[in-house]
Every structure is written in C-alpha cells, then in structure tokens.
Amino acid sequence: MTRSAAEPLGPARGRREDTPFRRFVSDFAESKLAVIGLFGFLVIAFLAIFAPFVTPQNPYDLAQLDIFDVRLPPGEVGRSTGITYWLGTDAQGRDMLSAIIYGIRVSLFVGAVSAVISLAIGAVVGLVAAYFGGRVDSVIMRVVDIQLSFPAILVALILLSVLGQGVDKVLIALVIVQWAYYARTARGSALVERNREYVEAATCLALGHRRIMFRHIMPNCMPPLIVIVTIQVADAIALEATLSFLGVGVPVTEPSLGLLISIGFDYLLSGKYWISVFPGVALALAIVSINLVGDQLRDILNPRLRK
Amino acid sequence: MLVYIIRRVLQAGLVIVVMSVLVYVGIFLVGSPVDILINPEMSESEMEAVTKALGLDRPIWEQYFIFVGNALKGDLGKSFVFGQSAIKLIVERIPATMELAIVSIIVSLVVGIPLGIWAGLKPESVSGRSIMAGSILGFSLPNFWVGLMLIMLFAVMAGWLPAAGRGRTEVVLGIDLSIVTLDGLKHILLPSITLALSKTALVVRLARAGVREVLPMDYIKFARAKGLSNRRVIFVHVLKNIMIPIVTVTGLELGSVVAFAVVTETVFAWPGMGKLLIDSIGNLDRPVVVAYLMLIVFLLVILNLVVDILYSVLDPRVRLQEQRA
Numbered sequence: 001m002t003r004s005a006a007e008p009l010g011p012a013r014g015r016r017e018d019t020p021f022r023r024f025v026s027d028f029a030e031s032k033l034a035v036i037g038l039f040g041f042l043v044i045a046f047l048a049i050f051a052p053f054v055t056p057q058n059p060y061d062l063a064q065l066d067i068f069d070v071r072l073p074p075g076e077v078g079r080s081t082g083i084t085y086w087l088g089t090d091a092q093g094r095d096m097l098s099a100i101i102y103g104i105r106v107s108l109f110v111g112a113v114s115a116v117i118s119l120a121i122g123a124v125v126g127l128v129a130a131y132f133g134g135r136v137d138s139v140i141m142r143v144v145d146i147q148l149s150f151p152a153i154l155v156a157l158i159l160l161s162v163l164g165q166g167v168d169k170v171l172i173a174l175v176i177v178q179w180a181y182y183a184r185t186a187r188g189s190a191l192v193e194r195n196r197e198y199v200e201a202a203t204c205l206a207l208g209h210r211r212i213m214f215r216h217i218m219p220n221c222m223p224p225l226i227v228i229v230t231i232q233v234a235d236a237i238a239l240e241a242t243l244s245f246l247g248v249g250v251p252v253t254e255p256s257l258g259l260l261i262s263i264g265f266d267y268l269l270s271g272k273y274w275i276s277v278f279p280g281v282a283l284a285l286a287i288v289s290i291n292l293v294g295d296q297l298r299d300i301l302n303p304r305l306r307k
Numbered sequence: 308m309l310v311y312i313i314r315r316v317l318q319a320g321l322v323i324v325v326m327s328v329l330v331y332v333g334i335f336l337v338g339s340p341v342d343i344l345i346n347p348e349m350s351e352s353e354m355e356a357v358t359k360a361l362g363l364d365r366p367i368w369e370q371y372f373i374f375v376g377n378a379l380k381g382d383l384g385k386s387f388v389f390g391q392s393a394i395k396l397i398v399e400r401i402p403a404t405m406e407l408a409i410v411s412i413i414v415s416l417v418v419g420i421p422l423g424i425w426a427g428l429k430p431e432s433v434s435g436r437s438i439m440a441g442s443i444l445g446f447s448l449p450n451f452w453v454g455l456m457l458i459m460l461f462a463v464m465a466g467w468l469p470a471a472g473r474g475r476t477e478v479v480l481g482i483d484l485s486i487v488t489l490d491g492l493k494h495i496l497l498p499s500i501t502l503a504l505s506k507t508a509l510v511v512r513l514a515r516a517g518v519r520e521v522l523p524m525d526y527i528k529f530a531r532a533k534g535l536s537n538r539r540v541i542f543v544h545v546l547k548n549i550m551i552p553i554v555t556v557t558g559l560e561l562g563s564v565v566a567f568a569v570v571t572e573t574v575f576a577w578p579g580m581g582k583l584l585i586d587s588i589g590n591l592d593r594p595v596v597v598a599y600l601m602l603i604v605f606l607l608v609i610l611n612l613v614v615d616i617l618y619s620v621l622d623p624r625v626r627l628q629e630q631r632a
Contacts, residue, residue, distance in 0.1 A: 033440060146322055149611045150604075151566035158330070158600060161588040238449040242570055245451045246585055258449075265455065265574075269470060273459055280452050291447040 027300045037292025044286050048105040055098035096274060099260055100282045106256035107286065110167060111237040114174035115229050121175065122182020123225060127213050129183070130190035141187065147180040156239060160248040170249050174236050185228050189221040196220075223301040230294030234287045241283055257283040312616055319612045326604045327378070330597055331371050378601065386595045388587070393598035397580050402483055403473060404579030407571065408564045410499040412557060415506035420553065422507075423514020424541065430519065438511060445508025450567050454501040454574035461497060469494050471576035498575040502567060506560060513556060517549030524548075559614055562607045 029035055047054055089095055129140040147155075159173040193199065194217060202212045241258030243249035245265075250256045255263070257279045264276025386393050426438040462470035473494050484491070521527060522545070530540045569581030576582065580599060587595035 142318075149562075149607055151563040151607075153563075153570065154566040154603065157569065157584075157588075158596075161596065234447060238447065242449050242451055245449075246570065246573060247589065258451075261452070261455065268455065268459060269463060273463070276455060277459060280455060284448055284452060287447045287449070288444060291443050295443055 024300065028296055031292075031296045031299075033292050034296030037289040037296075040285060040289035041293060044104060044282075044289065045108065047101050048108050051101045051105050055095070055101050057095045057098040059094045059099040059102050096278055099255065100257065100279050103255055103257040103260050103279055104282060104286060106167065106250060106254055107237050107240060107258070107283070110170055110174065110240045110250075110256065111233045114171050114178060114236045115233045117171070118175045118178040118232070119182050119225065119229055122179040122184075123186045123218065123221070125179070126183040126186025126188075127190050127218060127221070130187045130194055131209065131213050131217065137187075140183070144180045144183050148184070152177045152235075152239060153242060156243055157246065157248060160243055165248065165251045167250050167254060170240055170243060173243070174239060177239070178232055178236065181228055181232060182225060185224050186221055189224050190217055193217045193220045227294060227298045227301055230290060230297055234290040234294065237283070237290070238287050257286075308619070311619055315612060315615055319608045322608050323604060327375065327601060328371070330600045330604070331374060374597075386587075386592055388590050388592045388595075393594040394602075396595060397583065397598055397602060400578060400580040400583050403577060404565060404568050404572070404581060406484060407495065407498055407502060407577060407579060408561065408568055410495055411502035411564060412506065412561070414499055414503040415510050416553070416557065418503070419507040419510025420514050420546075423511040424518050424545070424549075426511065427515040427518025427522070428541070430515070439515070442508040442511045445504050445511070448504065450501060450505065450570045451574050453504050454498065454571055457497045457501060458574070468497055470497075473578055498571050498577050501574070502564060502571045505567075506557075506564065509556065509560070510553060513553050514549055517552060518545055521545050521548045555614070559610070562603075562610050565603070565606070 028038075052058065125140060129137045156173040156177050159176060160169060163169040163172065199212060199216060202216050207216075240249055240256060241261070244256050244258030245262040247262065250259055252259065252263075260279035261276050261283065264272075264274075264279065268276045381394060382392065385391060386396055389396055422438050426435040429435040458470045461468045473491065527540060527544055530544050535544075565581075568577075568579060569584055571577065572579045572581040573585050580602075583595065584599045586592075587599070
C-alpha cells in the first residue's frame with residue numbers, strides 16, 4: 001500500500017487537527033478490501049442483531065412453517081404462508097433466508113462472546129506472566145506452549161464430545177482453545193512495556209502491582225490484542241461452524257450456520273443445493289469480511305511494518 | 308545439551324501422562340456405553356454381565372490403571388462396536404489418513420511456493436496483490452465448506468469426480484494406496500485440495516515474506532552482479548534461502564493437517580482414522596476415541612519434541628536461553 005492512496009482524504013487534513021484516531025481511520029481506508037470487509041461485516045452484524053425485524057419468518061416458530069413448502073427451490077412462493085422463498089426452503093419448510101439470518105445470529109454471538117472471554121482470561125494471564133517473570137512466567141508459558149501444540153479443532157472436538165451439545169458448551173470449548181493465543185500475545189507486548197520508563201516511574205510511586213499491571217501496562221498492550229481479537233472471532237466462527245457440521249456443536253433447536261450446512265449436506269448430492277450452499281455462502285462472507293478487517297488492522301497496528 | 312534433551316523428553320513424557328488422564332477421565336464422563344449396547348429386552352442380569360465383561364463395574368481410577376497397564380503393552384481396549392482391538396482398528400486406517408495428509412502437503416508446497424515467490428517478487432502488481440487477497444480466502448474459508456463447494460461443483464454439477472470414498476487401491480510395499488490407480492487419483496483429488504487449501508495460503512505467505520527478506524541481501528546483489536540470469540538467481544539463490552522456514556513450518560503443521568483430516572474425511576467419506584473418530588464419538592465407542600486420542604497426542608508430542616531438539620542443535624541460542632530460565 002502506498003501512502004499516496006490516502007491523499008484524497010487530504011482536505012480534512014489541512015483544516016482539522018491530525019488526531020491519532022483520524023490517522024488510524026485514513027490508514028485503514030488505504031485498503032479498499034478492508035473497507036469492503038468492514039462494510040460487509042456491519043451489514044451482517046446489522047441483520048443478525050435485528051433478525052426478528054428483517055426476516056419474513058421466525059424459523060424457530062413451528063407454527064409459522066407449512067409442511068407443504070418442504071424443500072422448495074429458490075424463488076418459489078409458499079402456498080399458505082404467501083412468503084416468497086428467495087433462497088428456497090429446507091426439509092421442515094423453513095424459509096432459508098430467515099434460517100440463515102438467525103443462524104448468523106448464533107454464529108456471531110458464539111464468536112464474539114468466546115473472543116471477549118478468552119481475551120479477558122488470556123490478557124490477565126499473559127500480563128501476570130510478563131510482570132512477575134521467573135518461575136510464574138515459565139510455568140504459565142509452558143502450559144501455553146503445550147496447549148498451542150495441539151490443534152484447536154482436535155481439542156475442541158474432544159471437549160465437546162465430552163461436554164455434549166449446547167451453545168454454552170461450545171463457548172466453553174472455544175475459550176479453552178483460544179485463551180492461549182491471547183496469553184502469548186499479551187505476554188509478548190507486556191514484556192516490552194514492562195521495561196519502559198513509565199512503569200519504572202509508577203513503581204517508584206509505590207503503586208500496587210495490580211494498578212501498574214492493569215492501569216499502566218495493559219492499555220499499552222491493547223493494539224496487538226485487538227488484532228488477535230478480530231482474527232480469533234473469525235476463527236471462532238469457523239471453528240464453531242466446523243464443530244456443528246460434525247454434529248458436536250450447537251443443538252438443532254438453535255441451528256447456527258454450520259448446522260444448517262450440515263443438515264443441507266444430505267440433500268446436496270441429490271441436487272437440492274440451496275439448503276446447504278446459501279448458509280455456506282453466508283458463513284464464508286462473514287468470516288472473510290472479518291478477516292479482511294483483521295488483516296488490515298494487523299498491517300496498521302504492527303509497528304514493524306510502519307514506514 | 309544432553310541435559311536439555313533429557314529435560315525435554317521428561318517434559319514430553321509428563322505431557323503424555325497428563326493428557327492420558329484428561330482424555331480418560333473426560334471420555335469416562337460421556338456416559339455409560341452400556342446404555343447403547345444393550346437392547347431394551349435384556350434382563351437385569353444380562354446387563355450386569357455386559358457391564359462386567361467390559362470392566363465398567365470397577366471404580367474409575369482402577370479402570371484407568373488397567374488402561375495404562377494395557378496401553379503400555381500396546382492394548383487400548385476393544386471397540387464396543389466392532390469388537391476388535393481399538394488400536395488395530397486405528398492402525399488399519401492410518402495409511403488412508405497419512406496418504407491424504409502427505410498428498411495435501413505436497414499439493415500445498417507445489418502450488419504455494421511458486422505463487423508466494425511471484426507475490427514476493429512483484430508485491431505491488433495486480434497479480435501479486437490478488438495472490439495475497441486469495442491467501443486470506445485460503446485462511447478464512449473453513450475446511451468443510453471448501454470440501455462442500457468442491458463436491459457441489461465437480462461431483463454434483465459437473466459430474467467429473469466422485470464425491471466420496473477412496474476408489475480402487477493398489478498394494479504398494481504392503482500399504483494400500485489410492486494414488487497409484489487412476490480411479491484412486493480421481494478420488495483423492497478433491498479431498499486433498501480441500502485439506503491443502505489453508506496450508507497453501509500459509510506457504511504462500513511464508514514464501515512471500517521470505518523472498519521480500521532475501522531480495523535486498525548482499526549475496527543476491529552479488530549474484531546479479533556476477534551476471535547470473537534472473538532465473539538462476541531466483542530458483543537457486545532465493546529459493547534455497549526461503550526453504551528453511553517453509554520446511555520447518557510444514558513439518559510442524561503435519562499434526563494440524565492430520566487433525567483437520569478429521570473434517571475432510573467426514574465430508575468426503577474418506578475411510579481414514581479421522582472418520583473413524585467422528586463415527587466413534589457418535590457411537591460413544593469409548594475405547595476407539597481414547598485410542599485415537601492417545602495416538603494423536605503421542606504423535607504431536609513426538610513431532611514437537613523432534614522439532615525442539617533439532618532447533619536446539621541448529622541454533623545454540625535456544626538451549627542457552629533454556630538454561631538460563
């Protein structure tokens with residue numbers, strides 16, 4: 001990316017003050033892909049949050065379904081419901097569009113909540129490791145290393161086969177799988193911050209450990225953690241979809257995108273592509289747009305890549 | 308050096324023990340397998356006999372020690388479903404999984420390295436940027452989704468390639484292989500592409516970063532100054548230097564490829580150990596799940612141990628740092 005690409009934003013520069021936030025926005029806007037990704041993500045998030053108001057049907061409400069509308073191809077109109085099924089219907093006569101939007105809701109919820117919880121756990125553990133160093137540090141980092149040497153999908157698969165199905169259980173599995181990434185990142189940047197003068201100053205003021213860690217060091221460790229959050233949210237959504245596809249994720253009563261795809265997979269080979277493909281497209285759009293944003297954030301917030 | 312290796316081996320052993328306890332205790336909580344194995348018409352005493360025959364009436368810690376004792380003898384119990392030794396069931400399926408994993412890694416290297424070099428040589432060009440954007444896709448798209456799309460495009464719509472199974476296999480050196488028959492090749496194509504995609508993206512990124520790092524080096528300038536052809540500079544001088552990280556990471560990723568084969572095998576009904584795992588989880592076939600996990604844990608721990616030790620041999624800084632800690 002060249003710097004000159006930001007020039008069209010120039011007029012704002014002359015008149016207004018060049019705040020870090022504005023610089024951040026213009027840096028971000030340098031990548032068209034990232035802007036498209038952000039836009040895509042906002043649209044998807046909007047649909048998910050306002051699902052009950054934008055969908056033609058509540059897919060969880062069995063009373064709204066008509067069993068004569070089973071497996072209709074895209075574009076058909078339901079006889080009794082009068083809804084045009086733009087994306088077809090599934091084996092229960094559910095409007096796929098509504099099912100997908102509700103599915104996104106489950107997927108995004110799982111991704112976001114697991115990311116926030118693992119961020120909280122991982123950041124604290126990483127900070128503690130970096131701040132106290134020595135034995136505490138080596139024990140914590142050994143655990144992190146071991147955890148990271150096992151592929152996430154495998155650990156999550158086993159945890160869920162033990163815990164059973166359910167949104168809460170998927171969350172537990174995702175947090176257990178993901179906290180280590182945050183811990184390692186937090187420790188890495190906290191180690192650097194720890195030796196800065198402002199920390200020394202705070203120590204001289206005899207401030208408590210907790211205060212130095214969370215009020216002084218933590219805010220300065222946030223940029224790399226934010227990058228990890230975006231990437232991990234996308235990862236969590238993909239992982240949840242995979243687990244649900246394998247049949248150990250969310251229950252059928254609250255199908256996420258992965259489960260919808262899994263249900264449709266049985267019909268794929270007989271040519272009824274829409275039951276599986278459209279949720280798949282929605283899933284891919286969600287994950288890719290988050291990753292596009294994450295990729296650009298990493299480029300901006302990584303000091304080594306800064307010119 | 309020796310101290311370092313001994314310490315690492317002990318650590319690896321500890322990890323295996325801890326994981327075996329976690330796996331065993333964890334899987335034990337799944338529920339009694341007797342519930343699925345018996346039929347409702349069985350009498351109370353018959354049920355008890357089944358429970359006893361499977362050793363499920365003893366306390367869990369005793370079951371664990373029996374399990375460990377047997378495991379050391381290479382016996383991880385009998386499958387509840389197949390009635391065969393669990394280890395044997397898995398070992399029988401290892402060739403299918405390894406074949407898929409190795410073919411995928413080769414695919415990712417063969418496709419990823421040239422693309423990555425290209426993107427590294429021309430980072431600002433349209434093609435270079437498209438490759439990088441493509442690699443984001445490769446990273447983000449979930450494995451099963453890619454498999455599904457490939458099945459839809461090439462198996463359902465075009466009808467060119469089969470959607471499931473391994474095809475005709477031929478015995479080579481005592482191992483069943485699909486890649487030696489045309490039918491088998493057709494069968495392995497889609498699953499291996501599916502499994503290779505995310506690794507290809509990784510290789511592309513590594514190769515690109517490597518090229519960008521190597522190009523400004525003096526020895527490249529020197530090679531060019533000697534009047535070597537561009538092709539020779541790239542394929543000999545650059546390629547050699549970027550291969551080190553690529554080979555290391557590919558080696559480390561073998562574990563994750565085998566893990567993700569679970570998903571790919573399920574999608575393509577590939578008869579490997581991953582599919583066996585998913586089927587066994589579904590059937591609550593505890594011995595098979597435990598045996599698979601122990602085998603995978605063992606494989607991953609050994610893999611990491613070998614890489615760690617190789618590293619410390621090659622790079623003295625690693626073991627010096629370790630000694631200080």
